[in-house]
Every structure is written in C-alpha cells, then in structure tokens.
Amino acid sequence: AAAIALGASWATSGSTFGISNLAVLVLVFLSVVRTRLLRLVVTLVAAVALVAGGDIVTGIVVGRLAPGGAVLAALTQSLAVIGLPLLAGLFVRGRRDVREARNDEQQARMGQRDAQIQAALSRERAAMARELHDIAAHHVSAIALMSAVVDRQIDTDPLKAHLGVQQVRAQSTMVLDDLRRLVGLLRDDAGGERSVETLSTVPELVDRARALGSIELQILSPDGRVLGEGIGPLAQLAVYRTIQEALMNAAKHAPGATRVVQIDDRDDVHAVVTVTNAAPSGVVAASSSGGFGLLGMRERADLVGADLRYGPMSEGGWQVRVAVPRELPLRKTTTTRDVTAGPEANA
Structure with a gap:
C-alpha cells in the first residue's frame, strides 16, 4: 500500500x-x-x-x-x-x-481447584474404603470362620455348634450396627453419634475376638494414667483398627495359634502396641486373592504419623507392631501396673 x-x-x-x-x-x-x-x-x-x-x-x-x-x-x-x-x-x-x-x-486456577477437589474426593474415598473394610470385612470374615467351625461341630458337638450360631448372630448384629453408624456419619441429616473406639475399648475387642481362638491381653501402663492419654482420637482409632485387623488376619492365616495383644503405655513419648501370633497349628485355608488389610494399616499409620512394622518372626508366627506418638503432655506418675488377661478371662 x-x-x-x-x-x-x-x-x-x-x-x-x-x-x-x-x-x-x-x-x-x-x-x-x-x-x-x-x-x-x-x-x-x-x-x-x-x-x-x-x-x-x-x-x-x-x-x-x-x-x-x-x-x-x-x-x-x-x-x-x-x-x-x-x-x-x-x-x-x-x-x-x-x-x-x-x-x-x-x-489454571479452575484446573487447580478441580485437581484439589479430586484429590480431596480420593482421600475421602480411601478413608471410607478403609472404614468399610475394617467394619464389614472384619465381621464378615469372623462370621465365615465361625460358620466353618459350626459346620464341623453340628454333628459331633451340637451344644458348641449352638453357641457358635449365637456368636454368628451377634457378629451379624454388630456389623449392621457399625454400618448404620457409618452411614449416619455420611448423612448430613443424621446425628452422627457412634461409640468411640480407643485404646480403652481394646479389652472389649479382645473379648469379642476370643470367639475365634485363644487371646492373651497384656496392658503395661502406669497407675493413675488413662490408657492412651495424650494420644489423639484419630490416632487411637487407627491403632484400634490395626489391632482389629491383625487379630482377624491371625485367625484366618494362623488357625489354632495363640494370639497376644500387648499395649505398652509406659513411655512418655509414644505408646507401643504389638499383636503377635504363633505358627498355625491348624490347616490354613487357601486365599483366593490378596486383601487390603496391610495396606489399610499402612495408610492409617501414615495418616497419624505412627511407626508401623509387620512381618514374620524368627521363631515362627507373625507380629504387627505400631508405635503411635503422643500429642499432649502427660501427668507425672511413679508406679506401673501390669494387667495380663489370658484366655481364661473370657470365662
């Protein structure tokens, strides 16, 4: 131009x-x-x-x-x-x-926000999956094991088989109650009330788990201290679920073996919980697929900053050990109490 x-x-x-x-x-x-x-x-x-x-x-x-x-x-x-x-x-x-x-x-901000939302949803899905596994899989596995025992006893020992059926019914009721509580937590219009599962309620868990075999409970804690004092509720729930999963795994993979649950609450920095079982004395049923129990244990431990270790022992058997840190300072105590409850405690 x-x-x-x-x-x-x-x-x-x-x-x-x-x-x-x-x-x-x-x-x-x-x-x-x-x-x-x-x-x-x-x-x-x-x-x-x-x-x-x-x-x-x-x-x-x-x-x-x-x-x-x-x-x-x-x-x-x-x-x-x-x-x-x-x-x-x-x-x-x-x-x-x-x-x-x-x-x-x-x-870019919208994309970042969407990514954060998806990450939050993934964390929530993982948390719900862990909780559902701990509730449903635990009780259902117990029901399956109890049913197998009842099937063997129904002809040889009808009285024990009758007791086993009662235990199956109790487990079924508990899984329904736990699922109702979980659904209540997820619903906005529900009260969200449920029992608190802490280290103090571990003896009740052990009593229920004795239906699947012998368990010895050892509690090492100073006098005057509440069990698990200074440990947050989320961390105590994680330890509770770890004990629950370890006991169920021992019942499935080491039938007939004695299980030992020890809670060492004497240290002022952290509490140590171990679940140990001897080598199996019965026939171990083949598993069709690997579960998510150990993965759930690891995720819960990482979530609360706990140190989780598990694996076979040199003398045979298996051990799960979790050390959970305390979040709050403790009161000074001088004496120590040692509470040991063996299989006969269920009587």
Whole structure:
C-alpha cells in the first residue's frame, strides 16, 4: 500500500496521495494488532521510507516546497502515518494479551481447584474404603470362620455348634450396627453419634475376638494414667483398627495359634502396641486373592504419623507392631501396673 501511494504521488494529485496514506495507516494498525511486532520491523521501516518518498515528491511537485523543507515535512508526515497506528495497535494488542493472560490464569486456577477437589474426593474415598473394610470385612470374615467351625461341630458337638450360631448372630448384629453408624456419619441429616473406639475399648475387642481362638491381653501402663492419654482420637482409632485387623488376619492365616495383644503405655513419648501370633497349628485355608488389610494399616499409620512394622518372626508366627506418638503432655506418675488377661478371662 505504501509503494502504491509512492507511485500515486508521481501520477496524481496530492489528495489521491492523502487517501493512499489513510489506507497505509489502517493497514499498519491491523498488522500490529494481528502480528508480533518483531516480525513487522523490516516492513514498518520500508513503509516509513516509502511514505516519506511519496511525501517528498508531493511536497516538491504539488506544494512547490524547497527540497530541504520537503524532506523535513515528509519525515514528520511518514512518522505520523506509521507511528500513530503503531502505538494504537500496540495498546489494543497489549489489552488483549492482558485479557488472555487473565483468562489463562483463571482457567489454571479452575484446573487447580478441580485437581484439589479430586484429590480431596480420593482421600475421602480411601478413608471410607478403609472404614468399610475394617467394619464389614472384619465381621464378615469372623462370621465365615465361625460358620466353618459350626459346620464341623453340628454333628459331633451340637451344644458348641449352638453357641457358635449365637456368636454368628451377634457378629451379624454388630456389623449392621457399625454400618448404620457409618452411614449416619455420611448423612448430613443424621446425628452422627457412634461409640468411640480407643485404646480403652481394646479389652472389649479382645473379648469379642476370643470367639475365634485363644487371646492373651497384656496392658503395661502406669497407675493413675488413662490408657492412651495424650494420644489423639484419630490416632487411637487407627491403632484400634490395626489391632482389629491383625487379630482377624491371625485367625484366618494362623488357625489354632495363640494370639497376644500387648499395649505398652509406659513411655512418655509414644505408646507401643504389638499383636503377635504363633505358627498355625491348624490347616490354613487357601486365599483366593490378596486383601487390603496391610495396606489399610499402612495408610492409617501414615495418616497419624505412627511407626508401623509387620512381618514374620524368627521363631515362627507373625507380629504387627505400631508405635503411635503422643500429642499432649502427660501427668507425672511413679508406679506401673501390669494387667495380663489370658484366655481364661473370657470365662
């Protein structure tokens, strides 16, 4: 367009050249808005030269200006024709770039928020999956083991089989109650009331688990101290579920073996809980697939900052050990109590 304007300055009047410059002005603005400035440097310099050449010709031929005055006027005119739309185009392009950057930032924030929501949902799903496993799988596994025992005793020892059926019924009732409590926690319109499962309620858990075999409970705690004092409720629930899972695993994979639950609450920094079972004395049923018990133990321990270790022992059997830190300072105590409850405690 600038070259055409230069040609028009030789063949036509000054008004025609002015109209041509107007076209150059519009095209410069559109080019700057649509194209990066670095790609237009050579083109803009050439346009300045062409417009200046046309202005010089028009000034000398039409305006009868002296060469020096024509050159000065041409430079001023060409810089105005190219510079003004250049500045306007840069302003419009800058506003557009800022708007696009804000849109991109908003999209990035929305993506980050969606990612955080998905991560939170994943954590909640994992937590619910652990809780459902600890509630349903524990009781259902106990019911399956009790049913197998009842099936063997129904002909040889009807009295024990009758007691076993009562235990199956009790386990079924407990799993329904626990599931109702869990659903109540998930519902907004429910009261969310449920029993608190802490280290103090472990003896009750052990009493129920004795239906599947012999268990020895050892509690090492200073006198005057509440069991699990200084340990948060979430950490105590994690330890409770770990004991529950370890006892059920021992009943399934080491039938007939004595199980020992020890709670060592004497240290002021952390409490240590171990669940140990000897080598199995009965026939171990083959498992069709690996469960999520150990994975759930690990996730709960990581959640509360506990140290979880498990594995086979050198003398045979299996041990699960979890050390959970205390969150609150303890009262000073001097004496220590040792409470040991063997299999006969169930009587």
